[in-house]
Amino acid sequence: GKTLILGVSNIWSNDKGLADLITLSKNPDNVLVLVGMSEAQVKEFSSVRYRDCNLIPIQRTHNQYELAMLYSMADIYVNPTYADMFPTVNLEALACGTPIITYKTGGSPEAVDEKTGVVVEQGDVEALADAIHHMKEQPLSSDACRKRAEEHFDKDKCFEKYIELYKSLISKNNNTNIH
Numbered sequence: 001g002k003t004l005i006l007g008v009s010n011i012w013s014n015d016k017g018l019a020d021l022i023t024l025s026k027n028p029d030n031v032l033v034l035v036g037m038s039e040a041q042v043k044e045f046s047s048v049r050y051r052d053c054n055l056i057p058i059q060r061t062h063n064q065y066e067l068a069m070l071y072s073m074a075d076i077y078v079n080p081t082y083a084d085m086f087p088t089v090n091l092e093a094l095a096c097g098t099p100i101i102t103y104k105t106g107g108s109p110e111a112v113d114e115k116t117g118v119v120v121e122q123g124d125v126e127a128l129a130d131a132i133h134h135m136k137e138q139p140l141s142s143d144a145c146r147k148r149a150e151e152h153f154d155k156d157k158c159f160e161k162y163i164e165l166y167k168s169l170i171s172k173n174n175n176t177n178i179h
Helices: 018-025 039-045 064-073 088-095 125-137 142-153 155-176
Strands: 003-008 030-037 055-059 076-079 100-103 117-120
Touching: 003 064, 003 088, 003 125, 018 030, 018 055, 018 125, 030 039, 030 064, 039 055, 064 088, 076 088, 076 125, 088 100, 088 142, 100 125, 117 125
Parallel strands: 003 030, 003 076, 030 055, 076 100, 100 117
Antiparallel strands: none
């Protein structure tokens, strides 16, 4: 069967890997669902010009349930970003049990480990395609993805770490300001 690949972005541009995803959509084994398209992009990607692409453009959704359903339906979440600090979309995918393939960009690789995703060099579309093929042959565990999200990115656990960090910075700052 076909591999259902999801991509989610607030705004789709080549900085977010749009051109690379279009290339992946030309493989007849892949179906790409891209969420976050503008109205103009939805029209453009529904046009004859893109008839050789297996690409389903969806406008941005504000419905978290709908978004979670899309993440959960996907076989793989692909995030070929060229510019990102620490993309929350990777964490959303993990929380929904969807393994990730991402570029080695900013904090993007930090979301995954060998049980939950693959990191490839930025701009290496061939490596992305190989990772998709490999993941289709040997799927990663949805349970491992959810477990990683809970263990490493649970907001309540993270708040505790932030509070400890702030306390240590404040105490360090107070000690250096004493004359």
